Amino acid sequence: MSEFFEKPLKQCVGCQCMSQLFCLLNPQELQLVDANKINVNFKAGETIKKQGTFMTHVLSVNSGLAKLYLEGIEGRSAILRIVKPTSFIGGPGIYFDQRHHFTITALRDASVCFINLQVFKEILRMNQAFAEEFLKDFSRDVLTVYNRLIYLTQKQMPGRMADAIIYLHDEIFQQPKFPMILSRFELSELSAMSRESAVKVLRDFQKDALLRISDHEMEILDLDALRTISRIG
Amino acid sequence: MSEFFEKPLKQCVGCQCMSQLFCLLNPQELQLVDANKINVNFKAGETIKKQGTFMTHVLSVNSGLAKLYLEGIEGRSAILRIVKPTSFIGGPGIYFDQRHHFTITALRDASVCFINLQVFKEILRMNQAFAEEFLKDFSRDVLTVYNRLIYLTQKQMPGRMADAIIYLHDEIFQQPKFPMILSRFELSELSAMSRESAVKVLRDFQKDALLRISDHEMEILDLDALRTISRIG
DNA sequence: GATAAAGACTGACATATATCAATATTTTAT
DNA sequence: ATAAAATATTGATATATGTCAGTCTTTATC
Numbered sequence: 001m002s003e004f005f006e007k008p009l010k011q012c013v014g015c016q017c018m019s020q021l022f023c024l025l026n027p028q029e030l031q032l033v034d035a036n037k038i039n040v041n042f043k044a045g046e047t048i049k050k051q052g053t054f055m056t057h058v059l060s061v062n063s064g065l066a067k068l069y070l071e072g073i074e075g076r077s078a079i080l081r082i083v084k085p086t087s088f089i090g091g092p093g094i095y096f097d098q099r100h101h102f103t104i105t106a107l108r109d110a111s112v113c114f115i116n117l118q119v120f121k122e123i124l125r126m127n128q129a130f131a132e133e134f135l136k137d138f139s140r141d142v143l144t145v146y147n148r149l150i151y152l153t154q155k156q157m158p159g160r161m162a163d164a165i166i167y168l169h170d171e172i173f174q175q176p177k178f179p180m181i182l183s184r185f186e187l188s189e190l191s192a193m194s195r196e197s198a199v200k201v202l203r204d205f206q207k208d209a210l211l212r213i214s215d216h217e218m219e220i221l222d223l224d225a226l227r228t229i230s231r232i233g
Numbered sequence: 234m235s236e237f238f239e240k241p242l243k244q245c246v247g248c249q250c251m252s253q254l255f256c257l258l259n260p261q262e263l264q265l266v267d268a269n270k271i272n273v274n275f276k277a278g279e280t281i282k283k284q285g286t287f288m289t290h291v292l293s294v295n296s297g298l299a300k301l302y303l304e305g306i307e308g309r310s311a312i313l314r315i316v317k318p319t320s321f322i323g324g325p326g327i328y329f330d331q332r333h334h335f336t337i338t339a340l341r342d343a344s345v346c347f348i349n350l351q352v353f354k355e356i357l358r359m360n361q362a363f364a365e366e367f368l369k370d371f372s373r374d375v376l377t378v379y380n381r382l383i384y385l386t387q388k389q390m391p392g393r394m395a396d397a398i399i400y401l402h403d404e405i406f407q408q409p410k411f412p413m414i415l416s417r418f419e420l421s422e423l424s425a426m427s428r429e430s431a432v433k434v435l436r437d438f439q440k441d442a443l444l445r446i447s448d449h450e451m452e453i454l455d456l457d458a459l460r461t462i463s464r465i466g
Numbered sequence: 467g468a469t470a471a472a473g474a475c476t477g478a479c480a481t482a483t484a485t486c487a488a489t490a491t492t493t494t495a496t
Numbered sequence: 497a498t499a500a501a502a503t504a505t506t507g508a509t510a511t512a513t514g515t516c517a518g519t520c521t522t523t524a525t526c
Contacts, residue, residue, distance in 0.1 A: 072383040073466060092372035092379075095365060101379060128358060132328065135368075139325035142375050145382065146325075146334060150305040153385050153425040156482070184504060192386040194484055199505060233306060389512070417474065427514055432475055 021088050021137065022060070024130040029123050036116040041109065048104040048112055049089075055098045057114035059089040064110025065181055069189065070102050078152075079190040081144060082107070082172050082181070088137060094121070107181050152192045155233040160191040161201045162230040165211065169220055176220040180213060254321050254370065255293070257363040262356050269349040274342065281337040281345055282322075288331045290347035292322040297343025298414055301335050302422065311385075312423040314377060315340070315405050315414070321370060327354075340414050385425045388466040393424040394434045395463040398444065402453055409453040413446065 022033065037057075042048055042064070049059065051071045066083040080102060083089065093099045098117065124131045151163050164187060168178065182190065188198035205211050210226055212219045220226065255266065270290075275281055275297070282292060284304045299316040313335060316322065326332045331350065357364045384396050397420055401411065415423065421431035438444050443459055445452045453459065 070379055070383055073387045076387050078383060078386060092375040094372070095368040096372035096376060101376060125361060135328040139327070139329035142325040142378070143329060143334060145375070145378055146303055149378065149382050149385070150303055150311060152382070153311060154306045154309050195503090196485080196505080197483065203505080428473095429475080429515075430513060436475080 020086055021130070021133055024133055025123065025127060029127060029130075032119060032123065033115055036119040037113045039111060039113050041111050042106040044106050044108050044110075046106050048106055048110065049100050049102075051100055051103040053100050055091075055093045055100050055117055057117055058094065058120050059104070060113040060115065061085050061087045061089065062111040062113060064106060064112075065108040066104050066106050066110055067182070067186065068102050068104050077103075077189050078192065079182075079186065080148070081141070082168070084172055088134070090134070090138065091141075151230075155230075157191070157193050157197055157201050158204070158229050159231075159233040160193065161187070161198065161205070162226045164191040165205075165218070165220065166223075166226055166230055168218075169223065176223065177217060180216050180218050253319055254363070254366055257366055258356065258360060262360060262363075265352060265356065266348055269352040270346050272344060272346050274344050275339040277339050277341050277343075279339050281339055281343065282333050282335075284333055284336040286333050288324075288326045288333050288350055290350055291327065291353050292337070293346040293348065294318050294320045294322065295344040295346060297339060297345075298341040299337050299339050299343055300415070300419065301337050303335050310336075310422050311425065312415075312419065313381070314374070315401070317405055321367070323367070323371065324374075384463075388463075390424070390426050390430055390434050391437070391462050392464075392466040393426065394420070394431065394438070395459045397424040398438075398451070398453065399456075399459055399463055401451075402456065409456065410450060413449050413451050 022030065025033065039062075044064075048066060061083050063085050067079050068081050068083050068089070069077045069079040072078055083104065089104065091101055093101050094117070124134060152160060155163070167190075168181075169176070172178070184198050184202065185195045187202070188195045191198065193201070202211075202213065205226075206213065208225075210220070210222045210229075212221060255263065258266065272295075277297075281299060294316050296318050300312050301314050301316050301322070302310045302312040305311055316337065322337065324334055326334050327350070357367060385393060388396070400423075401415075402409065405411070417431050417435065418428045420435070421428045424431065426434070435444075435446065438459075439446065441458070443453070443455045443462075445454055
């Protein structure tokens with residue numbers, strides 16, 4: 001089993017399960033959050049939040065790993081991103097319609113805080129710096145989706161899969177060897193192709209010695225070559 | 234020539250060129266905007282704002298029409314949406330990095346207000362209701378991109394083109410007959426396919442009497458059938 | 467009104483990708 | 497340890513889509 005993301009990263013006053021974002025809060029505000037949140041532990045595979053349900057709380061992932069995805073047509077999904085601790089999860093529903101617009105499922109056992117939405121909004125109103133940092137995070141997520149839209153529609157399969165693997169490297173693990181948190185099927189959902197095609201592209205990558213998959217681990221052998229494949233589409 | 238969107242829709246105090254959003258401002262705030270904005274007229278085809286440039290101002294489109302698109306790989310573009318008056322345009326750069334993350338080009342002669350970004354942010358801080366409505370608009374745009382990500386990656390060409398046309402009907406013109414504001418090439422950029430494929434799909438639609446294109450007009454003849462094609466992908 | 471330029475169109479062909487069917491492997495439950 | 501279930505793999509095939517080359521049509525310019 002992997003040791004990634006198993007230890008709590010931060011200890012905010014009176015609360016061990018809050019994202020870095022919450023360090024912009026003063027003790028009074030933190031206490032308000034503390035008094036209006038609950039913590040829930042999820043097992044790998046469990047659904048943390050389901051697309052379409054009412055958003056009564058915002059989420060903060062304290063430990064574990066999760067996938068965040070859009071439920072599309074006829075059961076097909078598009079994975080938007082991997083959620084690692086400590087991450088705050090809100091989404092466009094906070095301001096638009098108080099609904100969740102994606103589903104989040106635990107990939108590893110995960111500890112998640114649910115913070116009352118009204119209280120959270122109240123704090124956003126009270127604390128300008130916090131609000132701006134929150135919006136900055138949200139905007140970064142939006143840019144990720146812009147980027148994904150481009151690469152999923154303008155690149156061919158090898159380029160898309162290379163981007164998926166580079167994403168895991170650059171954004172999630174920051175090292176060439178990391179646990180296979182996603183099945184072939186999930187990798188196909190991250191790169192918009194069929195499961196079988198994902199298998200074939202990964203086989204080709206391994207044949208060309210770009211990476212190695214064994215014992216529940218993926219090891220990137222030639223990151224530069226992957227970046228080249230990403231670039232030429 | 235079409236009469237769509239040629240007349241100013243709203244007359245805010247002391248300023249004729251502001252989006253509906255701005256009606257949440259009090260006279261004092263409006264005056265602040267007024268004193269820190271400039272109005273520029275663009276001819277059809279001109280670039281209003283270029284992706285990658287610094288965001289010194291936010292935009293408000295007062296009249297005309299524009300396309301808002303992401304510049305992708307090797308000159309290829311993905312049109313995100315059509316901008317009609319009166320629309321406010323900010324984007325994720327406001328909070329993230331003060332850059333524009335899409336390009337906006339006029340499709341018809343357009344009048345655009347440029348509002349100083351710092352002044353705009355100041356007003357966001359001062360006026361809570363305005364800030365929330367602004368974020369609601371932004372969130373709606375994000376949901377549009379979610380939706381686009383799904384349909385561009387999970388539907389085939391006829392479904393994607395049907396969605397593009399339904400978008401023009403439902404969101405922009407709200408009537409079955411409307412001017413051809415987009416070339417075949419631009420329609421292909423809205424539905425993620427090659428120009429030739431767009432031509433062929435549109436030819437098939439016309440052959441099946443779903444729509445008619447003539448004299449710079451598109452007329453939807455069978456919206457229900459288009460919606461069915463959209464649904465079955 | 468002639469000419470050039472841009473955009474639209476077409477069919478043939480090449481390529482990318484999905485689907486299918488069959489088998490193999492791994493994981494989970496008993 | 498074994499059976500059952502889920503996941504992964506493979507090659508053959510069908511389909512979707514892009515590319516190319518050539519022609520046609522419309523629009524703009526002088």
